[in-house]
Amino acid sequence: MAATHPMRGPNPFKLGIFSTNSDGGLTLTKVPERWPALWSEIVEVTQMADRAGLEFTLPIARWKGFGGEMNSREWSFETLTFAAGLAAATQRIGVFATVHVPMVHPVFAAKALATVDHVSGGRAGLNIVCGWNPEEFGMFGLPMIENRYEQGLEWFEIINRIYAGETFDHDGQFHKLTGVSGRPAPLQRPRPVTLNAAFSPPGREFAAVAADYLFTTFTEIEKGKEHIADMKARATAHGREVGVYTTCHVVCRPSQAEADDYYELYASTMADTASVDHYMGQKEKFSGSHEADAYRLHRKRFAGGAGTYPLIGTPQHLADEMVRMHEAGFEGTTVSFVNFKDELPYFIETVLPLLQRAGLRVA
Ligand SMILES: Cc1cc2nc3c(=O)[nH]c(=O)nc-3n(C[C@H](O)[C@H](O)[C@H](O)COP(=O)(O)O)c2cc1C
Structure with a gap:
């Protein structure tokens, strides 16, 4: 068993790869090299990340594509089986x-x-998502209820009781269960590391109770500070500590001009326009995943990386930005690329040494 989960390891600023399980990764683009999410290549990039000492791989939970020409994300691997496969490799x-509370019992x-957790020797993690996309709820014949975070808390309590070794009946608002029990317990005690992917105040409140880390977005690094302070205060009110991670899309090139040109190509010229419209419309209407002005100001970021923060530039620029994120209080970030297999090696080769020099990575 891993002595400690990698998320509890020594690096002051931790790194993960996000959405390798899904076609397009985080992008909504038509460039031919867009990530095809083939299993063999996913294993290859995850092993590359593993050898380089990145702390985690995080899949996106998606059931439905976003339309347009590519229907990005319809091709996506289910995340629990995905994690088990990668654990063995x-x-x-x-x-x-990344598990949808309303859809997964x-x-x-x-x-x-x-x-x-057993397959991986104690390296499992749970990213709890309460869902935002009514089209996905429809696939399961479920209404998208308002109080999804209450449902999340009940869901989480049931899991914790199973892991505590209890045999119990549960008479709740969302589940009525009899004679619940389950073994084996996970190797990590009392449970595997948990993230909650959310942005809104109710999402942060949920994280304050149920998560070890909030996984969240920001539009400008400075603004991120406020959200971190708010998250910390909410956690403290529950007598807990919750770290904050964020998520970025990356184009890393030897010169700023090359990086900018490629960003312009894949996220503007070759954006899958209809799917960007659909995605932004649905997200703005049904989720609180982003700051309100993100939709107005940052269309390119939605094509470039689902509205996450852009890290576009030279290795030094990326390292400098990560230093700023660290100083703002983020404990780490995920990185996503147009094509993980083509682009992760350059990131590892060039950015990781700079982060080491800056003291953000020690192992
Ligand atoms: C960084 C981040 C990653 C997310 N990843 C997923 C995901 O993989 N699948 C999903 O259905 N929702 C995902 N969400 C959406 C949230 O789980 C949540 O449903 C949404 O943000 C609305 O809740 P909120 O208003 O509390 O943020 C993500 C949100 C954020 C901020």
Whole structure:
């Protein structure tokens, strides 16, 4: 068993790869080299990240594509089975599953996650998402209820009771269960590391109770500080500590001009316009995942990386930006690329040494 989960390791600023399980990665682009999310290549890039000492791999939870010409994300691997597959193919890296509370029954989720924890020797992670996309709820015949975070808390409590070794009946608002029990417990005690992917105040409140880390967005690094302070205060009110991670899309090139040109090509000229419209419209209407002005100011970021923060430039620029994120209080970030296999090696070769020099990475 891993002595400590990689998320608890020594690096002051931790790194993960996000959305390798899904076609297009985080992009909504038509460039031919867009990420095809083939299993063999996913294993290859995850092993590369593992060897380089990145802390985690995090899949996106998606059931439906975003339309347009590419229908990006319809092709996506289910995340618990994905994590189990990667667990068996890697040595050190944390393997997360991103699990939709309303769609995945907690008794099933508890067993599947414990399985990943055993396969990985204690490297499993749970990213809890309460869902925002009514088209996906429709696929499961479910209404998109308002109080999804209450449902999340109940779901999480059931999982925790199973992991505590209890046999119990549960008479809740969302689940009525009898004779619940489950073994094996996960290797990590009392449970695997948890993230909650959210932005809104109710999302942060949920994280304050249920997550070890909030996984969140920001539009400008300075603004991120406020959200971190708010998250810390909410956690403290519950007598807990919750770290904050964020998420970025990356174009790293030897010169700023090359990086800018490629960003312009894939996220503007070759953007999958209809799917960007659809995605932004649905997200703005049904989720609180982003700051309100993100939709007005940052269309390119939605084509470039689902509205995440752009790290576009030279290795030094990227390292400088990560230093600023670290100084703002972020404990780490995910990175996503147009094509992980083509672009992750250059990031590893050039950016990681700079982060080491800056004291953000020690291992
Ligand atoms: C960084 C980040 C990653 C997310 N990843 C997913 C995901 O993989 N699948 C999903 O359905 N929702 C995802 N979400 C959406 C959230 O789980 C949540 O449903 C949405 O942000 C609305 O809740 P909120 O208003 O509390 O943020 C993500 C949100 C954020 C901020």
